[in-house]
Amino acid sequence: MPQRRILSLWFPRLGAERVLRQWRGTIDVPFAVLRESGQMQVISSLSVQAEAAGLRVGQPARDAHAMCEGLLTRLQDPLAEEQFLTALRRWAGKFSPWVNQEAPGGLVIDLTGCAHLFGGEEALVKQVEDDCADLHLSVQAGIADTLGAAWALARYAGQAPNATRSGDAIDQEAYATRSRAVKRRNWERGGAAPKLVTGAANTHRIAAPAATHTALMPLPIAALRLPEPTVTSLARLGLRRIGDLLGQPRAGLARRFGKDLVLRLDQAIGAVSEPVSPAKPPLHFACRLTLPEPIGLESDILAGLDRLLPRLQQQLEAKGHGARRVRLQAFRVDQTRQTIEVGLARPSANPERIKPLLSLKLDQIDAGFGIDLLRIEAHQTEPVYQTQHKGHLDAGRDVAERLARNTSFDDLIGRLGARVGLEAITREHPGDSNIPEKTSVTMAAAWSDPAMDWVKPATPRPLEIWQPELVGAPVNPIPPAAFKWRGRHLHLKQAHGPERIAPEWWLDDPNWRSGVRDYWHVDVETGERLWLFYAHGAGLSAGWFCQGRFA
Known part of the structure; x- marks a missing residue:
């Protein structure tokens, strides 16, 4: 059986370079993508020029504009970034059929038995870098025996640990103390970490087979995919590299920092398996309408829905599904989009049940200078019929029950949910207990049926x-x-x-x-x-x- 090998790809500038690709290189100024964080905007992605200007991810936008006068910014579009990463996942299928996405901005590929088809692992990484260069994307790759080690190498190989000035680190000791530590290796005295393999420009991110421990030891603690508070607490104790953790007692680490620290460490070294499952292609129910002239009135959007919803109904009924959540996207002429979402109390493909819910939220769409494209998508669906085969008598009875069922109450829940949220509408169900506080259970009305088997207690209960x-x-x-x-x-x-x-x-x-x-x-x-x-x-x-x- 071949040695298991995992390739992790990280796109550190995915958000910014996705937008720059659309401009086809016409913009040559520092560029940043911003996201909302509380009451301010912070940087979520940077271009190469912006990073060279000293800006960093997570920096407030006002500070970034003060440091870089010519900075160009755009708001983040998480949905578009996710769709772009999905397209990159399909591209990565040329290297192996086992490809999945990693948040944020990464891919993981199981290369077991596939690297020799491209001339070896170094040649494969070179092919990845060349393809990404043609796509105008920055990429960092890491290959190891485990998913955790590959993830760590792709993002942290060659980086020094975070410098927390606590006074107990080797690189903070007095000169006389450091001068007596001649037997320590250079990188332990604060120098750069050694490359694992010499040769090509990026081979230090490739860990040799069965050399996972050696590859992980010089990397910082953050490479274990740990929360920031845990990394900070470990750094205050002088534990800054993964090698500092490998010799520590597991029971003490778990007792003080939780089981997640030990789990991540075991996953990285291969003591706990972490398989790579290929992403299953989801069922896609969407359709769009391109408009010859921009529109801006609610009546025009409703007329567009009259054309889109029957097409969406055909797609859903062909797969035997009903929509639970429906998203309407209005693309404006200034290359931005407005989005609204509604939820249904019962899965349905009927346009007469979806259109009234969308019309309640049309006032949230700002048409701007006009809308030139409408797109509707059922991004959360459920089966609406049973696959069990039945005779003519049972099938006829089921059809009669479906036709006789009154959906007015479900439509009312959907309308109220469009205003206050479906989770805010609840109903009581009987609980399996005689304890007064446990005789009823609160459930979401949209995901439960009315209770029919209430058993009254022996004596009345107070209001x-x-x-x-x-x-x-x-x-x-x-x-x-x-x-x-x-x-x-x-x-x-x-x-x-x-x-x-x-x-x-x-x-x-x-x-x-x-x-x-x-x-x-x-x-x-x-x-x-x-x-x-x-x-x-x-x-x-x-x-x-x-x-x-x-x-």
């Missing part, structure tokens, strides 16, 4: 239920003639009960450690009807509590 509140009364299971609750002195008029409820012995619920409860319906002289219970607990747990109030 309002809250956490038990202490009642000032004698510790006696007989309902008190007078008691104090919420700072008021109340007098008993009549009481009905008790209803005894025992805790679930197979669960450790802190609220039910007081043991068995006797619930009473208590009417007081002020006209209120309260839900009191007496807890048969030991010591301080026993006593009277109020948990609800009837209407």
Whole structure:
């Protein structure tokens, strides 16, 4: 069986170079792509000229314009970047059929048994660099036995660890101390990390087979795909390179920094497998309408929907699917787009159920100088029929049920969801418990059916239920003639009960450690009807509590 080899490709300037490709080299000034971050805009991608000017990813836009006067910027389009990366994934299929995407801006390829077809791994990397140069893209490649090591080499090979000035690093020691450390290797004293293989210009990113440990040792801790707080905490302890972690006790690392650190380390060295699964081509349901003249009125967009939705219905019905979420994109003449999305309470391909939802959000589209292209896509779908074969009688009954089903309530949920979000519309379902707080379960109305099997409890439940509140009364299971609750002195008029409820012995619920409860319906002289219970607990747990109030 051949040695497993993984190729990781990283496109560090994907967002900026995607836009520059559209301009076909007509712009030769520093360029940056911005993304929204809270109340400000920060840089998400840079061109080569902008990076040479001293700008960096994550820098606020106002600081970048102050440092680089001629900086040209555009807002980030995450959907377009994802689609562009998908196109690059199809291109990478020429090297191996096992290709998948890595966020952000990367591809992972399983090269096992494929590199010799291109003259070896170095020749394959050279082919990748040449193809990307023709596409006007910057790329960094890394090859290793594991996915984690290849990912680390592609992004961090040749880089020095982050310089955290804590005073305990070798490169921060006094000169006299460093002069006595003659047996230390140069890169351990703060110099550049050694190349793993000599030869071609990019071969230091190729780890030889069975040399994963050697390749990972000089790399910084961030190459393990760890969160930034974990990397910072490790650096404060003087652990800046992966080699510093390899000799540490695993139990102590997991106890202090969590299991993710140990998992990432094991994945990188190959102790835990991390397979490369080829991306499955998704079902694609979309259609577009190119307009001869720009439009800007809502009535014109609705007329375009009347042409697009029947075509989308044909695509969905051909695959037996119904749309759950529909996205409408309006492309403007200034090469920008406006997007709206709606969700349906039930999967459907019927234009009469999709169009009213989209019309509710058309006021969010700013036509600008005009819209010259409309595109509609069902990006989240579900099957709308069962694949099980049935006889004529059963099939006829199913058809009759579908035709008789009233979709008005589902359409109402869809309209409300277009305004407030489908997740905000909920319904109650019965819970499998006699505990008052667990007798119902809140579920999203769009992803659940109405409950038909409600079983009423032995005694009515109050309209309002809250956490038990202490009642000032004698510790006696007989309902008190007078008691104090919420700072008021109340007098008993009549009481009905008790209803005894025992805790679930197979669960450790802190609220039910007081043991068995006797619930009473208590009417007081002020006209209120309260839900009191007496807890048969030991010591301080026993006593009277109020948990609800009837209407």
